[in-house]
Amino acid sequence: MAYFTGEYFDGKSSRSEDADVQLTSQSLLLRSTNNSPIGEWELDRLRDEYSPPVEGAILLSLAADNSARLKITDPDALFELRTRCPKLTQKRKAEKREWPKLVAAAAGTLVVVAGLVYYGMPVIAGAVAEIIPETTRQNLGQAVEERILMQVTKSNKNKNAVCSSVTADLALSRVISQFSNGEPASVLVVKSKIANAFALPGGRIIIFSGLIDKAADANALVGVLAHEFAHVEARHPTSLLVANLGMAAVLSIVLGDVTGGTLIAGAGQMALGASYSRDFERAADQRAIEFMRQNNYDVGPLIPLLKKIQKSVPEKNVLSFMVSHPDIDSRVETLKAAGVTGTQQAFTEREWQEIKVMCTKSV
Amino acid sequence: MQSFLTCDITRSKVLSRILLNKVFGLLTLGFYRFWGKTHLRRLIWQAVGINGDRLTYHGTAKELFVGFLLALLVMTVLLGLVGGALKFATISAPELIGIEQLLNIVFLAAFWQFARYRLWRYRLSRTSYRTVRFFQKGSALAYTGKVMLWGIISVITLGWAYPKMRAVQADYQLNNMAFGNQTFEYRGETRAFYSIYWPFILFLNVMFWGGNILNFATDIFTDIAAVGATVKIDSPDAVRYFIGFLILMFAVAGILYVSAKVKEFNYKVGQTKFLNAHFAANIPVLNVLKIGSLMGIINILFLVLIFVLAYVGFVGGVEAIQVYLVIGFIAYFLLVDAIKYLFLFIPMLKLACRSIAIDNVDVFGEVAASTHEAPSYGEGIADALDVGAF
Ligand SMILES: [Zn+2]
Numbered sequence: 001m002a003y004f005t006g007e008y009f010d011g012k013s014s015r016s017e018d019a020d021v022q023l024t025s026q027s028l029l030l031r032s033t034n035n036s037p038i039g040e041w042e043l044d045r046l047r048d049e050y051s052p053p054v055e056g057a058i059l060l061s062l063a064a065d066n067s068a069r070l071k072i073t074d075p076d077a078l079f080e081l082r083t084r085c086p087k088l089t090q091k092r093k094a095e096k097r098e099w100p101k102l103v104a105a106a107a108g109t110l111v112v113v114a115g116l117v118y119y120g121m122p123v124i125a126g127a128v129a130e131i132i133p134e135t136t137r138q139n140l141g142q143a144v145e146e147r148i149l150m151q152v153t154k155s156n157k158n159k160n161a162v163c164s165s166v167t168a169d170l171a172l173s174r175v176i177s178q179f180s181n182g183e184p185a186s187v188l189v190v191k192s193k194i195a196n197a198f199a200l201p202g203g204r205i206i207i208f209s210g211l212i213d214k215a216a217d218a219n220a221l222v223g224v225l226a227h228e229f230a231h232v233e234a235r236h237p238t239s240l241l242v243a244n245l246g247m248a249a250v251l252s253i254v255l256g257d258v259t260g261g262t263l264i265a266g267a268g269q270m271a272l273g274a275s276y277s278r279d280f281e282r283a284a285d286q287r288a289i290e291f292m293r294q295n296n297y298d299v300g301p302l303i304p305l306l307k308k309i310q311k312s313v314p315e316k317n318v319l320s321f322m323v324s325h326p327d328i329d330s331r332v333e334t335l336k337a338a339g340v341t342g343t344q345q346a347f348t349e350r351e352w353q354e355i356k357v358m359c360t361k362s363v
Numbered sequence: 364m365q366s367f368l369t370c371d372i373t374r375s376k377v378l379s380r381i382l383l384n385k386v387f388g389l390l391t392l393g394f395y396r397f398w399g400k401t402h403l404r405r406l407i408w409q410a411v412g413i414n415g416d417r418l419t420y421h422g423t424a425k426e427l428f429v430g431f432l433l434a435l436l437v438m439t440v441l442l443g444l445v446g447g448a449l450k451f452a453t454i455s456a457p458e459l460i461g462i463e464q465l466l467n468i469v470f471l472a473a474f475w476q477f478a479r480y481r482l483w484r485y486r487l488s489r490t491s492y493r494t495v496r497f498f499q500k501g502s503a504l505a506y507t508g509k510v511m512l513w514g515i516i517s518v519i520t521l522g523w524a525y526p527k528m529r530a531v532q533a534d535y536q537l538n539n540m541a542f543g544n545q546t547f548e549y550r551g552e553t554r555a556f557y558s559i560y561w562p563f564i565l566f567l568n569v570m571f572w573g574g575n576i577l578n579f580a581t582d583i584f585t586d587i588a589a590v591g592a593t594v595k596i597d598s599p600d601a602v603r604y605f606i607g608f609l610i611l612m613f614a615v616a617g618i619l620y621v622s623a624k625v626k627e628f629n630y631k632v633g634q635t636k637f638l639n640a641h642f643a644a645n646i647p648v649l650n651v652l653k654i655g656s657l658m659g660i661i662n663i664l665f666l667v668l669i670f671v672l673a674y675v676g677f678v679g680g681v682e683a684i685q686v687y688l689v690i691g692f693i694a695y696f697l698l699v700d701a702i703k704y705l706f707l708f709i710p711m712l713k714l715a716c717r718s719i720a721i722d723n724v725d726v727f728g729e730v731a732a733s734t735h736e737a738p739s740y741g742e743g744i745a746d747a748l749d750v751g752a753f
Contacts, residue, residue: 010494011494012732013729013731014494014543014727014729014730014731016728049419050409050417059417067494105432106394106432109432112436113435116440
């Protein structure tokens with residue numbers, strides 16, 4: 001048995017009253033100073049509302065829905081209470097039981113948000129890509145192109161990377177203009193052993209000379225050009241860029257903390273981005289087949305080229321021709337299903353020879 | 364008048380809490396932050412006392428979490444709707460593109476203000492003193508409307524309506540603040556906000572108009588740009604002077620802004636009444652500037668350290684760069700918040716506690732609890748947008 005005093009708050013007012021407290025084996029008996037009883041507080045229901053605990057005081061509460069408090073500052077009483085109230089610093093049970101609900105709510109929300117991001121973001125990104133002004137897209141494309149050229153120049157031991165030959169350049173832009181119907185587009189051939197091609201924002205197409213080396217037939221290159229121009233026409237490069245930015249924004253909201261979230265956001269973004277670009281590749285292949293058919297060129301020679309590239313290791317990059325490595329077989333199927341789409345050669349024999357050697361000559 | 368606020372915050376506890384939050388946050392892909400935030404707030408709230416009694420923070424991580432989930436849904440749907448509206452509008456009228464982008468910015472700013480009000484409402488309603496709670500009444504929507512109106516006028520008038528906007532904000536916010544069944548009263552005047560803010564606004568206007576006139580009259584900026592681009596090696600002085608001038612101007616603008624904010628705070632506190640008690644605050648501008656510059660210097664040192672690491676890595680080759688950058692990034696990630704709390708937030712809190720006074724300290728000890736309903740979930744959009752740092 002111990003007696004001490006405390007400061008009692010009834011929870012209805014900030015006014016307090018002094019209370020006489022009697023500590024029994026099971027509970028605290030609270031009385032006001034005029035000896036009228038306030039209540040009996042069982043020791044194993046008591047919690048300290050100071051969390052983390054404070055040195056010189058305890059603020060006792062009896063239940064979660066009871067806002068009455070008893071403030072104790074008497075050092076002996078503090079010691080007694082801290083040793084005899086078993087659950088003083090624990091959480092109340094009600095708070096613990098909410099876990100499953102919370103997890104379910106979180107999972108549900110994340111599923112909905114992920115769905116909206118997965119299905120909604122391509123639509124939004126496509127719309128935004130449409131409204132981004134031509135000049136902005138040109139600038140974006142130029143910036144990316146400069147970066148690629150810098151890399152290639154570096155790996156070429158600082159020799160000029162851009163291949164150029166009057167006949168070849170004319171032939172390439174002639175073929176592109178057959179597809180483009182006046183939409184601005186340009187083709188740049190760069191010297192590199194890698195077999196690849198890119199479409200960049202602003203209608204820029206880059207062909208790595210390794211691809212030309214691997215092409216056994218001129219129309220294989222024409223097929224690649226048709227495919228890349230299909231990306232340009234549908235604004236895929238800009239969409240992809242916008243989708244990446246949008247997903248970064250949504251993911252950084254989900255993950256909150258801007259610094260820590262960025263890392264994880266980057267990974268998630270890459271995964272989603274790869275899946276979008278697979279859709280883009282499929283669409284570009286379909287459109288390329290149409291382009292080839294309209295101009296009476298056969299898309300067939302593209303098939304052996306694709307197969308040949310599959311064996312070499314592709315470079316991961318923005319809308320790479322080879323980005324969808326895993327389902328290259330289904331791409332081949334699509335092309336096979338198109339059958340023979342034409343009978344004409346897009347380039348003359350002389351033009352094709354010129355294109356084949358344009359990179360060996362110009363360096 | 365006597366000071367009545369105490370602040371006995373333990374820096375080591377705050378530091379270990381922040382580091383713990385960071386580590387758990389990383390391990391749980393950021394989802395620990397609701398719990399971490401709640402722990403940190405309890406620590407801070409409890410450190411502040413009025414007349415010897417500590418404040419209590421009642422918010423729970425669950426509330427924050429549910430609020431966040433709701434906000435996530437709302438924001439994703441809105442994001443989709445805005446995207447759809449954009450598409451529709453620009454397909455039907457491509458010339459609207461500029462206006463669309465402007466509307467987007469206005470929309471986001473409004474979102475921000477709304478979130479701020481809800482944030483205050485949540486925090487105040489989860490704060491109690493001697494078992495009685497604080498409240499923020501009023502409507503976040505009405506507040507947002509008022510602020511947006513004067514905010515847009517401020518932009519149009521190059522800042523000259525900004526003091527009016529601040530006056531409107533203070534009026535709505537403080538007159539809707541309550542402790543228990545008693546509402547705070549605030550009687551500030553717009554005139555006072557003008558006398559606080561005019562040096563800052565005038566400085567910005569002089570910079571803006573001066574720069575424009577100079578540019579039109581002499582094309583000096585084109586020349587300076589040309590100097591920067593081509594003659595860098597021949598006459599580095601011109602570039603150096605120009606950058607020095609810019610830094611100086613930023614510093615002056617920063618000092619003017621901070622001193623205006625401090626004066627505004629002192630004024631608002633001085634115009635506030637609770638029952639029969641009056642408040643006063645005299646936070647010295649110089650002290651705030653000292654805290655601010657110390658914080659700035661520490662941050663700069665930190666960045667220098669990261670650059671040194673990157674440079675050491677650079678000498679050691681590509682792989683070493685990556686290793687050192689990762690180390691630098693993790694250090695930055697772990698320490699940036701800690702630095703902010705230890706060198707900015709806590710000193711400011713202590714300064715504020717010292718500098719605020721009241722003429723009747725017992726006024727908070729006589730108030731009845733309010734029947735006002737507290738919001739049932741956490742900060743939602745404010746949390747999602749990361750409005751308000753802690
Ligand atoms: Zn492609």
